Amino acid sequence: MREPPIAQNTHAPTQRGPAAAPQEELRAQLASALRMERELRKALEEHERQVRLFDGVTSTTPDFVYVFDLQGRFVYANRRLLEVWGMQLPDVIGKTCRELGYEQWHHDMHMREIAQVIETKRPIKGEVPFRAPLTGIFGVYEYIFTPVLGPDGAVESIAGTTRDVTDRKRVEEALRESEEKLRLAKDAAKMGAWDWNLLTGELHWTDRCKALFGLEPGTVMSYEVFVGAIHPEDRERVEGAVRAALSDHRDYDAEMRTVWPDGTVHWIASKGRATFDGHGRAVRMAGMALDISDRKGTEEQLREAVERLREADRRKDEFLGMLSHELRNPLAPIRNSIYLLEKAPPGSEASQRARAVIFRQTEQLARLVDDLLDVTRISRGKIELERQRLDARVIVRQVTEDLHGVFEHAGVELRVEHMGFAPAWVEVDPTRLSQVLGNLLQNAAKFTPSGGRVTVSLTRDERWAELCVRDTGAGIAAAELPHVFEPFVQSEQTLARSKGGLGLGLALVKGLVELHGGTVQGRSDGPGRGAEFVVRLPLVLPAQLPAETRPATPRAQRRIVLIDDNVDAAETLADVLALEGHSVKTARDARSGMALVREERPEFVLCDVGLPDLDGYDVARALRRDPALQDVRLVALSGYAQPDDRERARAAGFVAHIAKPADLDELRRLLTEEP
Incomplete structure (x- = not known):
């Protein structure tokens, strides 16, 4: 830089006097100051160039580069670190980690590490997970803090670099997991390794491999020992696989059974590969062996399960065919009888026979539906027993008397023996025990010829x-006997189809007996030699006989409102009730039914649950809210008769729940009960 010229005083004297000395000194000082300014400017420019160079270099790396002062405040951070932070350098300078949003534990850890670097003058390394507060960027970071020493050897600052090792950590963790899984797989699969030197014949097996063949760890291995450990039925096949692998240059792969010294049989899968020299000669074969006994067992179970499913599917198809047949059978006589009732004179013999046929066939349909529902209830655990303490002899007498006509019609003798004089006290649901004995007797009548x-x-x-039903009928084959209590199973399909039934009777017997804590067993000496079924029920202590009570005197005929959208069902039930002297009015939907109830104030309301506008539960709740109808007794009519359905009806306000088609005896009992 050129120095500015010094102005000359043209009026000053030319000689150098005492005043000239200060001026010369001033000029020298000014020149020195100008030189210092030039040097400082050059030094500043060089510093700025060095800073730009340092920042440029540190910003080319994916690592974070930064500098702390002795108080742990940032004095520098490269662009990569600033990007992760989401900040500018002026926002960072002079601030600690905590002031930049680091968690307290993270800040405290770094402050301890900085103090340790200052004290020891040695670098310190670490690894830490970190999520940037502003950007949310997360990673696992490996860092090193290094002391920066001054001329006097004291620590002036702390330089740091940090590297993102997230991907490396993931790879390392995946590798560890893979190795652990492989180790566990080997242990779980009982996998062993083997090596066969084909030139010397030497065979090396790991102890785990020997154990797979039932051999002790110290066993000296040879090809002969290997073959001797294989099940005799598998040896030829396995040796063939070995020869094929050596001759055809292909992998060895064989599954075999091994027979251990204790006689147990285990399944082994063995795979290997041969090594060949330059002349194509096999010199070595190595491979692995593993225990596949569990897999083979599972395969066998799956085969059995598939076979059972096929059998179940076959039985299902047969059952659906039988169900269609059994449901259609009653329809033809019912339809014919209806025609006769329309044409025959009232009270004639033909009309009486028609009514009898309709009654019998309707009962048959009801029994079929009941059997289906009962099997479903038992399988779902929905059967509710209403137990009473009673003498089992009473049930035997009642059921045999009820079925006397069935046996007489079939031309089969029904004999009751060994009843004894002492009561057989049991605690049972009398309806269900009657159903058990009834099914056994009807089954016996069905398969016993005239x-x-x-x-x-x-x-x-x-x-x-012990209740025993024995017949002289068709008998049961030994192969079928274990399955007779399974649903939809029938012996001798052709005969069963001609005799009727769905194959549910014995399944119901078994389910109901077991619900009572009893057992049932079937016996037969084979086809044509009859069958015997024995039911065993636990005895209880004799109970005090209840005092005799006089039957309740029936009240006068009832005033009834019947709500049902099924016109035929409503009208026929109304006709039945009217024949018994009751006053019945009907409605076909919920709203008109509720209006009729409010108008008539009946004693009973018989209400279908499935109505087109509101369901029967809504009807019951609405009527129960009317203070003027508190004395009306509500009875639900429904095709759904599970325990849950009954409970829902009670919760809505019904006093009783009757399954469709309505049991007239049960309905009569309700109508004669006092409120």
Whole structure:
């Protein structure tokens, strides 16, 4: 830089006097100051160039580069770190980690590490997970803090670099998991390794591999020992696989059974590969062996399960065919009888026969539906028993008397034996026990030809009452006997189809007996030699006989409102009730039914649950809210008769729940009960 010229005083004297000395000194000082300014400017420019160079260099790396002062405040951070922070350098300078949003534990850790670097003058390394407060960028970071020493050897600042090792950590973790899984797989699969030197014949097996063949760890291995450990039926096949692998240059792959010294059989899968020299000669074969006994067991179970599913599917198809057949059978006589009732004179013999046919066939349909529902209830655990303490002899007498006509019609003798004089006290649901005995007797009558005999006996010991039904009928084949209590299983399909039934009776018997804590067993000497079914029920202590009570005197005929959208069902039930002297009015939907109830104030409301506008539960709740109708007794009519349905009806305000088609005896009992 050129120095500015010094102005000359043209009026000053030319000689150098005492005043000239200060001026010369001033000029020298000014020149020195100008030189210092030039040097400082050059030094500043060089510093700025060095800063730009340092920042440029540090910003080319993916690592974070930064500098702390001795108080842990940032004095520098490269662009990569600023990007992760989402900040500018002026926002960072002079601030600590905590002031930049780091969590307290993270800040405290770095402050301890900075103090340690200052004290020891040695670098310190670490690894930490970190999420940037502003950007949310997360990673696992590896860092090093290094002391920066001054001329006097003291620490002036702390330089740091940090590297993102997230991907490396993920790879390392995945590798560790893979290795651990491989180790666990080997242990779980009982996998062993083997090596066969084909030139020397030497065979090396790991101890785990020897154990797979039932051999002790110290066993000296040879090809002969290997073959000797294989099941005799598999040896030829395995040796063939070995020869094929060596001759055809292909992988060895074989599954075999091994017979251990204790006689147990285990399945092994062995795979290997041969090594060949330059002349194509096999010199070595190595591979692995693993225990596949569990897999083979599972395969066998799956095969059995598939076979059972096929059998179940076959039985299902047969059952659906039988169901269609059984449901259609009653329809033809019912339809014919209806035609007769329309054409025959009232009270004539033809009309009486028609009514009898309709009654019998309707009962048959009801039994079919009940059997289906009961099997479903038992399988779902929805059967509710109403237990009573009673003498089992009473049930035997009642059921045999009820079925006397069935046996007489079939030409089969029904005999009751060994009833004894002592009561057989049991705690049972009398309806369900009657159903058990009824199913056994009807089944016996069905498969016993005319002229045959069915015998019922009831015996007891200290703990059990034993009810036995024995017949001289068709009998049961030994192969079918274990399955007779399964749903939809029938013996001799052609005969069963001609005799009717769905194959549910014995399944119901078994389910109901077991619900009572009893057992049932079927026996037969084979086809044509009859069958015997024995039900055992636990005995209880004799109970005090209840005092005799006089039957309740029926009240006068009832005023009834019947709400049902099924016109045929409503009108026929109304006609039945009217024939018994009751006053019945009907409605076909919920709203008109509720209006009719409010108008008539009946004693009973018989209400279908499934109505087109509101369901029966809504009707019950609405009527129960009317103070003027508190004395009306509500009875639900529904095709759904599970325990949950009954409970829902009670919760809505019904006093009773009757399954469709309505049991007239049950309905009569309700209508004669006092409120």
